[in-house]
Amino acid sequence: MAMSSSSIGSSRYVDVSGTDGEAHIPVSTTDELDPSLAGGFRVIYDRETPFELRIQDADNTPQQIGTLEAIKVKILILGSDTDIHVVRVELSTESDLFFLYTHTCDLESFHAMQEQQKLMVDFADYANVLIRMLNNCIKEPHNHLAVYLMQADGRARLDFIQNMEYKFIELLSVDFMRASEDTIRQHISFRYTSMKSRLQVLQTRLHVRSSHGFTVPVTYN
Template structure:
């Protein structure tokens, strides 16, 4: 982990956190129409994420998900109540224990799910987990009504059906341009949290979007830990099977090489 310093922000928040509140943006490119003032936030050409690159990033994420064995993917505890995964990637986050302390950088797995049709979702959910802390698991979920409240509070110029796409662009920006775009996770006193998407404007941070998260229930956390364990176990078994196949091929074509490999790495299991 590396420590980071935080330039002055355009505004400071005192409320919110991981809590189960709502917050969001939309699919069109995200940018600020004004740095701090009360202007509405719009997604335009100046957005932090370029459309083409963003779609490519989404394709990479979905391709990686497609590599998971189908039966295993069906066991994902996230896929319940009609939700389906549309994004699943590790994103660099700055994790802060409170509002004032400097944060630490860590890789956080961000998963975005939608309920209903892509063009007319009923709900959008974001789940955050961390390999370095199996019990770190937070959830953010909005429907059209709660999004309207967020839209009004943060003066967003996007609609609910664009929300998941905007979140994808936000996360991809933090992956592709970490020096310019930041995802900051702030832990609150009540154990809720808040994610701020920030743009580094040299001398200050511009807040692009802020969304609230709630800690996942203990039972859900245990289910996710169990699922991650089974996923790693399945991948290890697949790698072992592949290694056995390589050993079998080498045994036929070059037995002496197989003997050398077994002396170095041990026999195939």
């Protein structure tokens, strides 16, 4: 069995040659359709993180105890690693396709946040700080908490809190806004297209297995 990869248009293929013929398995390459990448953004972080979701009532009283949910956190930057212009964070969840919140921060808005929260980090390190805090919430969920407070008007706030046993320390607060209906529709459409593409790959893989009697490893990029 010989395997080689080639590019044809915007789709990549894995060529699988068997004794009885050749099959072409399309590998999903829908990144160019991802609405998150519009405007030149690129993803530097994409992981599920345990969030405690709380809803703030009309009288501005938040829930004392929220619900634990696995939230997909995607961090994107505009610019190079050494010259970041904008940091954007997107929150979504597989349990609710209409759950989509974004946080966008440039140098000016970061300075306002830096002054308000007395932050000791620079804008160039902001994305790395977010990544480190998110990873801490994944690795040590009992000591590092991500509390997400949502309001009825679409505003939300993510609080990174450290449990010091004798007290809770708020490390960083990040403001979010619920995405527009149009943006949510674009993301739902993209997720559907991606899922459909992956299903097509799996169906083709099963067909090759039944036709040639061997397993074809397919990786998603």
